[in-house]
Amino acid sequence: MAEREIPLYDDLEKGPWPSYIKEIKRMAERNPAAKDLLGVQELCFKEKITHWKHGGIVGVTGYGGGVIGRYSDAPEKFPNVASFHTMRVNHPAGWFYTTKALRKLCDVWEKYGSGLTNFHGSTGDIILLGTTTANLQTCFDALIEIGFDLGGSGGDIRTPTACIGPARCEYACIDAPDIIHDLTMEFQDEIHRPRFPYKFKIKASGCANDCVAAIARADFTIIGTWKDSLRIDQNAVSEYAKDGFDIKTVVVDKCPTDALDWDGKELKLKPEDCVRCMHCINKMPKALRPGLDQGATILIGGKAPVIMGAYLSWVLVPFMKMEPPYTEVKELLRKILDWWDENGRVRERVAELIERIGLRRFLRAMGIKPVPQMVYAPRTNPFVFFD
């Protein structure tokens, strides 16, 4: 059909932003699945409806996760995408690559798939976008061969992610990529073999800026912070002032807890009022730095809205030291997974379970003492359990 008229999607090659249609067309020249995908796209544009069917369970030997099964609802029209599964390939923590590794990956995908990919999916995997049921296993074998493995899908731990952290960021209070790599290796079994009520996501950000959006998207959120006072280089502060930087308006007035004071000479901090939001540091990176007694705040429960409404992760452990081999966090994770596994209903994320049966029960099971840092404020209602 794309032959007979100017397809709607052609319009999407115009304009300055790089075009995904151009990318599909590049592959369509030599890959029949990519070519059929163009046809599917055109049909969707005309009918304003998806043409993929409800998934099916496909996978590779020994794993239950890592592949999203996908079938066309018009296989007669588009035989080359009749089955068009994606493979989720676990990225190296921090998303650093050698070109060597990437090129090998491209070669595998040239051979076994559509040649289309996502760098990356929203969770953080390399998404190999579309292959046949027949190719799944061979493709997987080839991936293993070049040192890559699958990520998660289904009721398992999903591919954990980290911000760039200390690799290139002066704000990092924890080694986010290292923690995430370590946890990923530790939980290989749980990532590959779904056995939980639903998905479970782990993300780590080096500081409260949260550059992997962990608070919003991770069931288990690790965020770097510090216990002592942030560091101030008063000379560097003066430099900012001299350069005409408006310390009062841009920095001091925006501190959420009024912890800063600037008298034109010295930037004073009340460390007990600083909630480590990162704002002042963000604005004056040459003068301010996180404190030295560093570790992480562990939060729990972030997720998208299905079906109770979205959750943001909330504070579970205000401060935890984060040194390899990360024993404490691993133990906590195992405890959480076991408890959720035991108590959760099908398709119930850990936040929903905690809400349903009460945070107090969860805390007891974890052996964690309730502290006010876990809540913005105590309850308003008088409907209190005393069991």
Next chain:
Amino acid sequence: MAEREIPLYDDLEKGPWPSYIKEIKRMAERNPAAKDLLGVQELCFKEKITHWKHGGIVGVTGYGGGVIGRYSDAPEKFPNVASFHTMRVNHPAGWFYTTKALRKLCDVWEKYGSGLTNFHGSTGDIILLGTTTANLQTCFDALIEIGFDLGGSGGDIRTPTACIGPARCEYACIDAPDIIHDLTMEFQDEIHRPRFPYKFKIKASGCANDCVAAIARADFTIIGTWKDSLRIDQNAVSEYAKDGFDIKTVVVDKCPTDALDWDGKELKLKPEDCVRCMHCINKMPKALRPGLDQGATILIGGKAPVIMGAYLSWVLVPFMKMEPPYTEVKELLRKILDWWDENGRVRERVAELIERIGLRRFLRAMGIKPVPQMVYAPRTNPFVFFD
């Protein structure tokens, strides 16, 4: 029993705050019910439990509300409070009295009741605290004779209340006592004859200070406000400044919307940013006054926590002119009552009903257009009805 030992309640005659026990004792000298009440109090103090039974339905001819039936669970011990009902007497709006009226009331209660009262109950009635079933009707007849009538109880409109308003308050933007008196007279039938799913409370405050706590306690809340700009007397402002009053710290910095500016000479207002919170006026009553285009914000739904949790009233009509005979507000009230009556379940306050079936349905029934002033913010969840 009070004879044999020093009763626990005696301790409550000590200390500087006026003693209710002293009051009961005063009546106990000549009123047997008051005497027995002391005994009940002592028993309660010892056993740490109430000795009143679940209510019973008692009342006066033609009314269903206004009386709270009450029976002792130890009538053998305390025969004079075997039945000990309270009568809720509707107060004059604003709680002003002539001593003449009060003395007549006292005489009636001397004759027919315990001689104990509350000036006033939390809703705002004069509470005549304790009489027998036999005395109810005669007492009521005597009350009518001296110009008093009962307030509400049960599934009816409860005694409406108003702050002192323009009677003695320069902040009043509406004539709260007049509105409340007018509504009370208009809805006599609904106050005296329960026919609604549950209680319904109406309160009016002259301004946003809300001195009758209407937002927290009224299903239908009327609060005075203005549409134009608040009035500033710059000379009087200067007087405050001259007297050493710290306009910046006490007033300007505390304006919730940053609508004020003080340069040491002139107090400037951005009227479009003023949310009429009253704070600046409260702090400088000699210099600042509400605007002149006055009327009310109507809010709906305040109530105590049983059983969904407490509600604060929320904005229903951002602005309504309030001139006698208050036709618009009466029509709205009737519409609300009818709709609630028709749709509400037993013991379901109007807020709970609105929450259950959706504000949109309520607004449609009222013929009120949704406006952003009704909510702090739009919804976060994507679970949207399009019916």
Next chain:
Amino acid sequence: MVKTDIGPPNYKLMLPEVITENYGKWKYHEILRPGVLRHVSETGDEVYTVRAGSPKLVSIDFVRDICDIADKYCDGHLRFTSRYNIEFMTPDKDKVEPIIEAVKKLGLPVGGTGNSISNIVHTQGWVHCHSAATDASPLVKAIMDELYDHFTNMKLPAKLRIAIACCINMCGAVHCSDLAVVGVHTKVPKVDHENLPKWCEIPTTMASCPTGAIRRHPDPTIKSVTIIEERCMYCANCFTVCPALPIADSEGDGVAIYAGGKVSNARRPPMFSRLIVPYLPNNPPRWPEMVAVIKKVVDIYAKNARQGERVGEWIERVGWEKFFQLTEIPFTEQHIDDYTVRSAVPGTFRTTTQFRW
């Protein structure tokens, strides 16, 4: 036939002359000293108000006593405030002192204005209510004896409103008070299997429980119900509907303390009070454990809040974690909300008069 539905007396007939004359004409006011207000009218008239505390539960003799004062100094008029206080008004400055004298002679405090602790809004308790999990009047007396000076002076950072309710029905504005005490049960209702079939409907009774804790009795020959203990949060809603489920208990009943609520829209929108102490025992006649907490919180608030900050505004600024640290009140499981019956919808409604046009 007696007349009915005559309604309350017309308030206009109750007003002192100076009020009638200057109705709606007031220009400004000042607080001359604790409990004494001066309102000035655009007409140049003035009215002086003396505010006196009252125990709410009073005898008719008490009412007659205050009428005597009003007759002597206020042309036979007086009023009550929305918090039970009595107000004596006069246009004559010289009568202020004699009124104060007369009020004090009755043993009543003068105060409750400005940055004070005004009278405690409270309820019936064991004096009259079958629902009561605690008493009310004696708790008021015990607290106000302790905090008396805060009624008669105005040295707090801001107004401080206290409320007491003898059960979680919260008659009053407990749910929005700077400090509040509420009677609570902590034992599940005892099922009176004998009377339940007679007094109550089983489906209605079951439906009354918000957490679904009430089940039909497993033995079908017993026409009654059982209660799943771990689902019960002692709300007494079943008891309200069915008297055969008494919940009051000498040992289990007690009080909880809440803090940080407010009603006015000044500065910050109205706020709910929040749980600070989940349970203290009933200890008549003076509930010393409860009074100690209230006193401590008031003291710490007085010391730490900034001028003009209500309790809730202060806590909001310093954070609840700081509040618990300063007051040394233990933070427990009970403080964490787990009442899932409440939906998030009302939290989005604009529960304030603060908005832009």
Next chain:
Amino acid sequence: MVKTDIGPPNYKLMLPEVITENYGKWKYHEILRPGVLRHVSETGDEVYTVRAGSPKLVSIDFVRDICDIADKYCDGHLRFTSRYNIEFMTPDKDKVEPIIEAVKKLGLPVGGTGNSISNIVHTQGWVHCHSAATDASPLVKAIMDELYDHFTNMKLPAKLRIAIACCINMCGAVHCSDLAVVGVHTKVPKVDHENLPKWCEIPTTMASCPTGAIRRHPDPTIKSVTIIEERCMYCANCFTVCPALPIADSEGDGVAIYAGGKVSNARRPPMFSRLIVPYLPNNPPRWPEMVAVIKKVVDIYAKNARQGERVGEWIERVGWEKFFQLTEIPFTEQHIDDYTVRSAVPGTFRTTTQFRW
């Protein structure tokens, strides 16, 4: 037997040398120009980063193209950001310009740093997902063509993050984005009575509906379900559980727009995005109505917000009533929350790293 569970490549083996050398030693950074960062280490080393936009859905040829650049200028290393952008790093200042040239030659924009609109986090849409109520990639393309300059310069008051999800599963961080577009259904699922008994379990299907809209078919001979139309809010949860309840609809499907969310804890705790436009039709290939709203909101935000204010912070300051006034977006019933299934409990949890010790 192949090995399994080998896990991802060790990130340490993927790092450029200058990163390995200075790991954890970075001292400060500056943004030299849009898309170009300079990080300075305590060792005195520097690393320059050039950030380039990518369409996320790319071919292996594309990957090879960027590898060519990395091989030429970055010792064979590159990385991706958490928002699909590509980062080329070099310790050598002189390579910055050549990298930029090479990137531009591929047709990729350089930018996305600081107060810009970075890449749009988005999802599969009609390219790969059966759940999609709209597409994703073409919406991104349409928006970014329109807002291109905001990627390549940094003239906004603050960062502005956009996300797109093709259904309310919201794969991504739509629920916490400055601006977000979400695919929505607005017609009830059509029941496929023929296949339902074969494909689905009726109790599970009924239980999947959060509002209880699904009932057994009234005719007991039909082993299927019916849907109470006015209870359905088109969440598609039933379809996820039971494929015999297709909900996608050519006419009914479209997009909703949300605004004001954020993730970082800087200044203000993270915030959810909130509904600003309940529905706009699917209008491929460029969804002009949707793009117009996004553009308008960005323009008005750029004009009205104070320096440093994220979208949500700006709206919070001026009020939602002002937002609707300024943008002239109609405020409707749909904006008002009425989803009572959500409890208020999570609203009390501290969903931020902001707290005092």
